[in-house]
Each structure stands twice: as C-alpha cells, then as structure tokens.
Amino acid sequence: MLGASIYETSLKYADDVRILGTRGHGVAAERANHIIDRMMGKRATLEGDDNSKNGADRIVGNDYIQTKYCRTGGECISECFEDGKFRYEHNGKPMKIEVPKDKYDAAVKSLQDRIERGDMKDLGITDPEAAKDIIKKGNISYKTARRIAKAGTIEGIMYDAGTGVVHATQAFGISVTISFAQSMWRGERVEDALSDALETGGKIFGASLVTHIATKQIGRTVVEKSLRPMTDYVTKEMLGSKASAKIVNTFLRKSGQKAIHGAAATNQLSKVLRGNIVTMAVTTAVMSSGHIYDAVEGRISGKQLFKNISTVGAGVGGAAMGASMGSAVPVVGTIIGGMVGGILGGKASKKALDSLIEDDAVSLFEILKEVFTESISELELDREELNFIMDYIFDGKELPKTLKKIHAASDRTAYIENMLDPYIDAILKSRPMIVA
Incomplete structure (x- = not known):
C-alpha cells in the first residue's frame, strides 16, 4: 500500500508542476473549479492537459469549457479572440468561458460590447444578451486562484487536502481490506480483526493525506526547480x-x-x-x-x-x-x-x-531478563506464579513500549525493580498464610 501511495502522489505532483509557471494560477483555477464541480455531484472531466490548440480545459455535463482567470474581466475576454475572431468553439458553437466569480459582470459586459461590434458574427451570434449564456461564473475568485498557486497559503493547503482526501480514501479502503484478511487468516475473531483493520486504515489515511499535502506544497517551492x-x-x-x-x-x-x-x-x-x-x-x-x-x-x-x-x-x-x-x-x-x-x-x-x-531492544531485553531473574530467584515460584508474572512483564504487545520506558529511565535497574514490585507483592499476598 505504501508503494501505491507514493506512486499515485508522484503522478499528481507531476500533473500540478504547471502551477509553478507564470500562468500557474490559471491551472490552479482549472483544478479547483473541477474539484468543486465534482463535489457538487456534477459529471466533470479535465481536458486541458493534452495542450491541444484552442481545446477545452474542462467538460462539465455537456458543456465544453475554457477557463480564463485574468486580472480583469476585459482581459479574460480579450484572450478569447485572435485576429478579431473567437478562438474557442466546439461543433460550430462557442465554448463556455469560465471566469473568476468576482470578474463575471465585467466579463459579460466586455463580451456584449464585442458582440455589438460584430466580432462573433461568424458563429451566428448577434444578440449581446447571448454573452450571459457564454460566460460561466467560476467557483472561486481571481485572488483565491493566485493564492492556491503559492506554497504555504490556507487556500493552497485546502486545495491539496481536497485532492488528497480522494487519494487517502483509496489507500484507507485497500489497507483495511488487506489488514482484515491478514487478521482472519491468523484466526482472530471478526470483531478484533475489524477493529485492527480500521485502526490500521486510519493510520494509513492520515499518513497518506499528510504526505500528499506536504509533497504538493513542496512542489510549489524552489525545491522543484532545484531538482530539475x-x-x-x-x-x-x-x-x-x-x-x-x-x-x-x-x-x-x-x-x-x-x-x-x-x-x-x-x-x-x-x-x-x-x-x-x-x-x-x-x-x-x-x-x-x-x-x-x-x-x-x-x-x-x-x-x-x-x-x-x-x-x-x-x-x-x-x-x-x-x-x-x-x-x-x-x-x-x-x-x-x-x-x-x-x-x-x-x-x-x-x-x-x-x-x-545492535538494536536497543536487544541490550535492554538482556538487562530486563537479568534484573527479573535476580528479583524472583529467592521467591521459589511455582509454574503458575511464574506464568502470572511473565504474562505481564513479557507481554508481546506491551514489551516494545516497556523497553522504551526502561531506556528513558535514569536508573534502569531501579526502574525494572519498581516495575516488578507490584506483581511480586500480588503473588506473595495470594499465598496461603502459615499458622503456627
């Protein structure tokens, strides 16, 4: 699951490198609008990565969309024309032009002026009111798109989190399935297997999401250029x-x-x-x-x-x-x-x-065994008493944590003796009293 996660995140990194370019905020706008449309349940696909001339950046439902995120609404419309002709059409009809939501009114007015001048006659459009059907208000503003394209901004992190949740959810599902199957093969109860699987899946989800966000954020810094x-x-x-x-x-x-x-x-x-x-x-x-x-x-x-x-x-x-x-x-x-x-x-x-x-665990385990042996040597424990104390001290799941605590202790021998004392006292108290 780790390899698949790295592989997918690497591909996403490569896809979003264009955000670093001079028009990176335009790419960020395409991606962000796409994510929001998908979250709203719309049938949306990204098309702009093939770099086809005058092709659509996105398709939402049956609408072919060209995204234009410029400083002003007039500039958004100006970029849609070349040699006086509208550049973006599909099957003889103009594509939708997606503009920043805060530039929508200005973009509509600019296109209406163009239509009145006859700049769209070749597409059969002469009514200025048609501009309202051609211009699409984007889901985000121009300022938000620019901030998404920068590292360390709230907008950028939220965008990366949005793409990362999808990625991390896939990792969660696969890891839960694999973990549950492994537990069942070991003969564990269904309840325990499911609990362990969900815990494992949660850790994988968190790690995948953090890795995805951090990787994408680094991709917007000088690190990207330095590796090139x-x-x-x-x-x-x-x-x-x-x-x-x-x-x-x-x-x-x-x-x-x-x-x-x-x-x-x-x-x-x-x-x-x-x-x-x-x-x-x-x-x-x-x-x-x-x-x-x-x-x-x-x-x-x-x-x-x-x-x-x-x-x-x-x-x-x-x-x-x-x-x-x-x-x-x-x-x-x-x-x-x-x-x-x-x-x-x-x-x-x-x-x-x-x-x-040598692992810390190896040397610490030797210390634990030595102190344990010395502490019980004079107790003359029977098999049941020995098993009782060993079950607690040498518990397989807790032993790694115990060894770490021993390592952190200033006096390791004293720490182990203090750890053993409650169990030794319990054994001694459970022995029958000898009455003279």
Missing part, C-alpha cells in the same frame, strides 16, 4: 527520448491519456521522477516522526534512531520502485509491487545495519 537539472539529465542524457516515452506512456495509458513522444515524454518523465524524489523524502519523514519523538524523549538511542530511519527510508525507496515496476500490470500491479518492494527494501537495509548496530 538532475532529473532532466537522467531522462534526456541517460535514458533518451525513446526509453523515456516507453516508461511515461505506461503511466499515461493507465490514466486513459494519449501517448506522448520526444521532448514531451522526457519532460513528463522528469516531472514524475522529481515527484518520486519529493514524495519519498516526505514519506520517510512522516513515517519516521514517531522514531524522532522517541529519541527526543530519550526512549531510544541516537544509534537506534539512525537505524530506524535508514530502514524506513530503504523501505520507502523499495516500495516506490516496486510500485513503478508493478504499474505495468493493471489494477493490482502497483499495489503488489509496492508491498513487495517495501518489504524487500526494508529487510535488506535492516540486515545490513544489524551487522553494524
């Missing part, structure tokens, strides 16, 4: 246009888009690679946040932190690679490829690091 020379070198100099086209068209075919070649293919693959780099970095940071918190609180050592983050990073990289390779297989290839890549990457890294760095 490296990824351009890989696609243009190392792979070449033919290999790049073959790889990138695998992605496009899955999303139903037309194949591209030449410079268009190398540029698109370069964007996807940058998306992979940023997404992997963000995912590693999100997944490592718990380890970092443990280190700050003193529950794990610096060596353990390094080892944990290195293992997470290798798992993330393996998952991303596996998902990309698996994307050639319809539907399940990305998911399975990501799972296998993540497991192999993480295991390979851990095996290599195990030979260099």
Whole structure:
C-alpha cells in the first residue's frame, strides 16, 4: 500500500508542476473549479492537459469549457479572440468561458460590447444578451486562484487536502481490506480483526493525506526547480527520448491519456521522477516522526534512531520502485509491487545495519531478563506464579513500549525493580498464610 501511495502522489505532483509557471494560477483555477464541480455531484472531466490548440480545459455535463482567470474581466475576454475572431468553439458553437466569480459582470459586459461590434458574427451570434449564456461564473475568485498557486497559503493547503482526501480514501479502503484478511487468516475473531483493520486504515489515511499535502506544497517551492537539472539529465542524457516515452506512456495509458513522444515524454518523465524524489523524502519523514519523538524523549538511542530511519527510508525507496515496476500490470500491479518492494527494501537495509548496530531492544531485553531473574530467584515460584508474572512483564504487545520506558529511565535497574514490585507483592499476598 505504501508503494501505491507514493506512486499515485508522484503522478499528481507531476500533473500540478504547471502551477509553478507564470500562468500557474490559471491551472490552479482549472483544478479547483473541477474539484468543486465534482463535489457538487456534477459529471466533470479535465481536458486541458493534452495542450491541444484552442481545446477545452474542462467538460462539465455537456458543456465544453475554457477557463480564463485574468486580472480583469476585459482581459479574460480579450484572450478569447485572435485576429478579431473567437478562438474557442466546439461543433460550430462557442465554448463556455469560465471566469473568476468576482470578474463575471465585467466579463459579460466586455463580451456584449464585442458582440455589438460584430466580432462573433461568424458563429451566428448577434444578440449581446447571448454573452450571459457564454460566460460561466467560476467557483472561486481571481485572488483565491493566485493564492492556491503559492506554497504555504490556507487556500493552497485546502486545495491539496481536497485532492488528497480522494487519494487517502483509496489507500484507507485497500489497507483495511488487506489488514482484515491478514487478521482472519491468523484466526482472530471478526470483531478484533475489524477493529485492527480500521485502526490500521486510519493510520494509513492520515499518513497518506499528510504526505500528499506536504509533497504538493513542496512542489510549489524552489525545491522543484532545484531538482530539475538532475532529473532532466537522467531522462534526456541517460535514458533518451525513446526509453523515456516507453516508461511515461505506461503511466499515461493507465490514466486513459494519449501517448506522448520526444521532448514531451522526457519532460513528463522528469516531472514524475522529481515527484518520486519529493514524495519519498516526505514519506520517510512522516513515517519516521514517531522514531524522532522517541529519541527526543530519550526512549531510544541516537544509534537506534539512525537505524530506524535508514530502514524506513530503504523501505520507502523499495516500495516506490516496486510500485513503478508493478504499474505495468493493471489494477493490482502497483499495489503488489509496492508491498513487495517495501518489504524487500526494508529487510535488506535492516540486515545490513544489524551487522553494524545492535538494536536497543536487544541490550535492554538482556538487562530486563537479568534484573527479573535476580528479583524472583529467592521467591521459589511455582509454574503458575511464574506464568502470572511473565504474562505481564513479557507481554508481546506491551514489551516494545516497556523497553522504551526502561531506556528513558535514569536508573534502569531501579526502574525494572519498581516495575516488578507490584506483581511480586500480588503473588506473595495470594499465598496461603502459615499458622503456627
């Protein structure tokens, strides 16, 4: 599931890189209006990514729409004409022109003036009132579109959250299904399996949403530009246009888009690679946040932190690679490829690091066993009493947390002894009194 999440976020990153351009707010407006229309239950699709000349940016229902988000309503309309002729038509009829909601009245007035001058006679439009049917009021304002295109704004984060919820919901559904199946295969009760699956799904949903938002926000910063020379070198100099086209068209075919070649293919693959780099970095940071918190609180050592983050990073990289390779297989290839890549990457890294760095858990467990043995050696416990205390102290689910608390203690031996005392007292109190 991790690999599939990275893969999808990388593609979204590549799609939205255009938001960084000089007309990035126009792209942001297309995307934002599209999301809002979909949320309102309208049948809407994005069409502008194919860059066809004078083609529609969006289709909503049966309406072909060209989005124009300019500084004034008059400029929105001026961009719709070339050499005195209206540029955007479909089957002999003018497309809808979508303008900022705060520029709507001015845009209508500007088009009415054009119609009165006869600028749309070739399309059979002579009535100025027709302008109200051609101009479509956008869902957002010009200012909002510009703020979406910038990093760190509330509008931009809300936009990224809107696209991320869809992505994270898919990750939630798949992770719940896989987790539930695994629990049932282990023989757990349905109630427990469902509870564990929902908990796992919730964590995946949160991590996917945070990763998606952070990745998209980084894509609007100088980081995107700084990575471009490296990824351009890989696609243009190392792979070449033919290999790049073959790889990138695998992605496009899955999303139903037309194949591209030449410079268009190398540029698109370069964007996807940058998306992979940023997404992997963000995912590693999100997944490592718990380890970092443990280190700050003193529950794990610096060596353990390094080892944990290195293992997470290798798992993330393996998952991303596996998902990309698996994307050639319809539907399940990305998911399975990501799972296998993540497991192999993480295991390979851990095996290599195990030979260099001993886990905190290994050394702490030895301390726990030593103090435990000394504490009970004089009690002459029977089997039932021994099992009672071991069930609590060496509980499989709680043991990792217990070891972290021991690590954080200033006096680990004293901490373990204090931890054992209540259970030892309970055993002693339960023994029958000997009356002389």
